[in-house]
Amino acid sequence: MAKKSFPLSRVYGLLEPGPVVLVTTAQKGRANIMTMSWHTMMEFEPPLVGCVISDRNHSFGVLKATKECVINIPTVELAAQVVGCGNTSGRKVDKFKAFGLTPAAASRVKAPLIDECYASLECKVVDAKLVAKYCFFILEVLKAWIDTSRKDPRTIHHLGRGAFMVAGRTIKLPSRKK
Amino acid sequence: MAKKSFPLSRVYGLLEPGPVVLVTTAQKGRANIMTMSWHTMMEFEPPLVGCVISDRNHSFGVLKATKECVINIPTVELAAQVVGCGNTSGRKVDKFKAFGLTPAAASRVKAPLIDECYASLECKVVDAKLVAKYCFFILEVLKAWIDTSRKDPRTIHHLGRGAFMVAGRTIKLPSRKK
Numbered sequence: 001m002a003k004k005s006f007p008l009s010r011v012y013g014l015l016e017p018g019p020v021v022l023v024t025t026a027q028k029g030r031a032n033i034m035t036m037s038w039h040t041m042m043e044f045e046p047p048l049v050g051c052v053i054s055d056r057n058h059s060f061g062v063l064k065a066t067k068e069c070v071i072n073i074p075t076v077e078l079a080a081q082v083v084g085c086g087n088t089s090g091r092k093v094d095k096f097k098a099f100g101l102t103p104a105a106a107s108r109v110k111a112p113l114i115d116e117c118y119a120s121l122e123c124k125v126v127d128a129k130l131v132a133k134y135c136f137f138i139l140e141v142l143k144a145w146i147d148t149s150r151k152d153p154r155t156i157h158h159l160g161r162g163a164f165m166v167a168g169r170t171i172k173l174p175s176r177k178k
Numbered sequence: 179m180a181k182k183s184f185p186l187s188r189v190y191g192l193l194e195p196g197p198v199v200l201v202t203t204a205q206k207g208r209a210n211i212m213t214m215s216w217h218t219m220m221e222f223e224p225p226l227v228g229c230v231i232s233d234r235n236h237s238f239g240v241l242k243a244t245k246e247c248v249i250n251i252p253t254v255e256l257a258a259q260v261v262g263c264g265n266t267s268g269r270k271v272d273k274f275k276a277f278g279l280t281p282a283a284a285s286r287v288k289a290p291l292i293d294e295c296y297a298s299l300e301c302k303v304v305d306a307k308l309v310a311k312y313c314f315f316i317l318e319v320l321k322a323w324i325d326t327s328r329k330d331p332r333t334i335h336h337l338g339r340g341a342f343m344v345a346g347r348t349i350k351l352p353s354r355k356k
Binding site for chain 1: 188190191194195196197213215216217218219220221226228229230254257258261264265305307308311312314316332334335336337338339340341342343344345346347348349350351352353354355356
């Protein structure tokens with residue numbers, strides 16, 4: 001892994017475009033992976049991320065109990081693994097083994113980074129007020145990592161029913177916003 | 179406009195990939211447009227959308243008061259207008275006039291559709307519990323419209339600091355998820 005520390009003030013640029021992410025959790029020494037697309041930035045710094053993790057998912061109970069996770073951002077080379085993680089449940093499958101993904105120790109949380117992912121965001125739950133009604137967690141990003149050797153990372157973006165948009169070209173415009 | 183009614187059950191596929199959107203509001207006969215990227219799906223049907231609209235924006239007060247808006251999805255052809263709407267404030271500028279965009283009557287809300295946008299989602303605020311702390315609104319999509327004549331709509335996705343990713347190719351994978 002060539003991952004380097006990444007400034008928290010720039011995390012929004014990783015999540016705003018809406019990539020499919022792999023959320024890792026860990027409990028009692030056992031790590032799990034969940035595929036997720038329902039997330040949004042909520043604050044720049046410290047970065048806050050809101051996300052929906054359904055209570056039908058194994059990760060829901062683990063996140064609720066441990067209050068920690070890592071948001072890992074995969075690129076198109078991992079598309080088969082991303083879909084595999086989405087099609088299976090951590091109740092039955094060790095997804096790291098099943099999909100050949102490598103857990104790496106995080107610095108601030110017990111959930112692991114996924115070594116093969118382009119970027120990883122170590123997070124803790126800071127607000128669970130909407131969990132009961134919407135399964136909506138508000139996370140603070142404590143530490144961010146990025147693989148700076150990847151020059152053209154192509155994230156994937158869920159369109160529904162097995163279709164994914166692969167990130168295309170980048171354009172520059174005279175935006176005055178962050 | 180060639181917009182046709184679009185099933186509410188499929189709205190998630192429009193917002194999950196994380197496009198930049200143009201949010202329209204209206205109050206006292208005056209419509210406004212705001213550029214926005216901080217949104218997430220929260221439920222499939224009826225579709226719920228969570229979004230952050232900063233209290234520094236003119237649209238914040240209008241949305242809070244009227245509880246109605248339209249989420250319009252632009253494509254790359256409108257990139258200059260999208261950035262223009264982001265760089266200006268509805269307090270000073272009539273953005274429809276300034277950027278040559280056409281308001282069209284919605285069916286369920288007073289805020290207008292933007293005729294030039296690929297898709298438009300008429301919304302009402304259904305939960306404002308996190309507005310005070312995070313400027314986070316939960317919207318229900320009441321009615322969805324799509325321009326079915328657009329065969330290759332290329333949404334744009336904010337990367338920060340004037341950079342936008344243009345939607346690339348679509349791949350199909352054997353996902354068992356919606």
